Amino acid sequence: MESITSAASASTRRTRVAVIGGGYAGTMAANRLTQRPDVDVTLVNPRHEFVERIRLHQLVAGTHDAVRDFAAVLSPRVLLVVDTAARIDAVNRTVELASGSKIAYDYLVYAAGSAEAPPLIPGASEFAHPVSTLEQAQRLRAIVAATPPRAPITVVGGGPLGIEVASELAEQGRAVTLLCGGTLGPYLHTRGRSSVAAGLARLGVTVLEGPASRAAEMTRDAVLLADGQELASAVSVWAAGFAASALALHSGLSVDAAGRLLTDETLTSIDDDRIVATGDAASPSGMPLRMSCQAALPLGSHAADTVLQRISGRAPQDFTRGIAAMCVSLGRRDGVFQFARSDDTAVWLSVPGRAGALLKEAACTSPIDQLAKEARRPGSHAWIVRDRGRTARIAARGLAGLVPAHREG
Template structure:
């Protein structure tokens, strides 16, 4: 009787948990999930953690299959040639196949003073550190949120709804992803909450001090607490391990999510760059990518050629406090449409999606292989055109051996 195949997943976020659960659909596969935290982080609720309206964590028992072995540790190096992982607290873990799903965090802020005086919010630890800082600030203390993507908008709205004096510094356009109609809706709700929105070319932050934020147009804003949401980065594990990455550090893969360096490594979630054309960092992409990564591994175990990536988007949801929100509809290739759902209905959709992402993981844990969303779409025309232009008709591929 042959030994079981050992598959290790690095990272216990939306993509990693989905992949780990799905891999247990085969009895001859042993699955190990390595994650630095003992609990699953609902990252899309971290702004609520800062405001004290949600804990943003779920016990892994609720979302992880019983056959998945959880190791609470951090991988410090991948030895691709030896198929082994070095752990921070000592020891190694060997694998036959590896799923690289390390996620993302705050980008290194290059603005003078930002690293010292601004508070990121991209990780659970960031949010834990920020919450007591906000609580210690007086009710009328000026709070500045830098960055007008979903995280910045949600954080500004959440704090303003509690009566805080919040300024949102966009550094450009408010909600760049949004359609102009959706943007007007968000701006109106922020205004109703009392958020001062500073947008336009002159609002790029040039410096952060202990009690102020300086803008490119010369303005200096008083700020007792500055929250930094401008941009995301990825862990440098792949870079440190000598694997090929894009400029941001995401693992370069082909369209099956297989590393261009090694057919025994696949990537999923925010840390994946298929064909150097990565998808928007989001839990909306993470679930399907995690499922596809697992399917690629299972195909390789069977000696079959893995399917190429197909994924579709529906839109983007943003909470605007606890009572209002917006769902910005998009086409399947993630371009915003001119329609959106706002107000209380938007808030209900947002909450439904937040709960739904956790339920999808729990459902896959109970019935591995039941998730099908990543198979519902055909490859989009725009991505096909990008691939043809970038690779002259031949997408980047890894050696298809097991």
């Protein structure tokens, strides 16, 4: 097999760091690692473009293409390898790629991300259209474009992605039903939830909540609900949650129940101190942060700091940063910016309407600006929110001292 290394790695005094995944967390980590001139960074990503995942709902509706050239967000000192990581060989410190090549590393940043939670209801694998990747969103965009304007569209999932997809399509004049399978926007405070419900009503989205709104089966042109009701559906969109990449599990590393790599509070794998996890793929002390762009950026910078501290012979610091908001767009002119405590629990304060939409757009633009700045000035990224109660919560749940588990032989 061919071995991929950067040209500068020929010197034995250099440190090779491989980063798996070029999303928000992986790109932030890769950029930040370039602070040291003696570190060679290789980023493995399956695409040439950086995907603005938080805009995929806009891609479906045709209001944004959801991609950027990597040159706009990635340091020129990072070697981009367009390929897919197939397996991590922790013993030999190599990443095996789908192409058959291998990347040798001294440290590995695991930022493999997440994808849609597999739909387990009958017919979903054939007839549901997920929207968690660029390719899926592009396919769905083409399907929607080929569908008659008033044909019924069903969106399964009452979380942020489902709300945003339903809103974007309804704003285009589509007839949309949103199946929450429970509560609309379960993260939101009741005030924020009321604002979202009102915004969806203005757009003409039919919202079904409660246990009876759970999708039980799908066919080519209908969705069967748990209460036996059948909804006509020309296009059925699956937006019912995310699951972590299976790469860590398939590589024999310890993961949590959702497939995230189990780490300590420094984001270091509990199996191997040369592997650090970040973003949606990380489960520090088995108590991960919410899968979100907001969490990805501070997690990405902290993962890089952990690696750099280990290279310098210093003890890495625990992750103490928090996220204190969620923003949901309701088409291009409406939205809700939900404030939260530093432990990511919603509070009564939210900003609805046009102001909420502007804050949401700023929240989509800001990560690109932060990545670009880190590419130009590695080490500049800072995150002001601190979650000082995390240690107490970990102790209360008895999560300290995790041992390897969920390993695949």
